[in-house]
Amino acid sequence: MGIPKKPAKEQPLLRDRSNAERSADVVKRKALYLKAYGEFGNVRGATGAIGISRQTYRRWVREDPDFMRDVEDAKQEFGEYLEGIALERVKNPDKGKGSDVLLIFLLNGTMPWKYRPQIAISEDSAKDLILEWRKAAQDVKAEAVSEPLPAGVEQTLTELLEKRGSAPVKDEETERGEL
Numbered sequence: 713m714g715i716p717k718k719p720a721k722e723q724p725l726l727r728d729r730s731n732a733e734r735s736a737d738v739v740k741r742k743a744l745y746l747k748a749y750g751e752f753g754n755v756r757g758a759t760g761a762i763g764i765s766r767q768t769y770r771r772w773v774r775e776d777p778d779f780m781r782d783v784e785d786a787k788q789e790f791g792e793y794l795e796g797i798a799l800e801r802v803k804n805p806d807k808g809k810g811s812d813v814l815l816i817f818l819l820n821g822t823m824p825w826k827y828r829p830q831i832a833i834s835e836d837s838a839k840d841l842i843l844e845w846r847k848a849a850q851d852v853k854a855e856a857v858s859e860p861l862p863a864g865v866e867q868t869l870t871e872l873l874e875k876r877g878s879a880p881v882k883d884e885e886t887e888r889g890e891l
Contacts, residue, residue, distance in 0.1 A: 741762055742772060745764070745772075746786045748762055749783070750789055753790040753818075755769060788823075790822060794818050794819050794822055801815070835876065839876060843873075846869055
């Protein structure tokens, strides 16, 4: 690990330092944090490497917008590092060591805008799908004189549509299975 860690006894107590010394120390620790994040890729590893608490990290992010932007840049750099590993595995598949599946998950988490699958079903699409299932179920029911759909399936579909406020109105023909 390339992050230097000072033994606690070498650092003067906080109360013995001036405000300027404290500010300079915070600036140095923030820079060390960003460097550590580049190595570890997560908050736990970076805070542990430089000896700060998670609360300190959260305070820095909350109070310093520049630091928050720097953290986002560090996350981006770590994502690009992971991309480099992935590209190297594509170029040299025989030399790749480690789990490709874990690498995919790390890329999904670090750079979701680029690597996370972008599948989204709208409420209208879901409603249309449920209605199509109901129609198909009724068609199957009408064609085959076998067992009806389990009561739980029909009830679940009805409840889903009712929650959305789009349950079809049942009339006498629907009740008898006629269309």
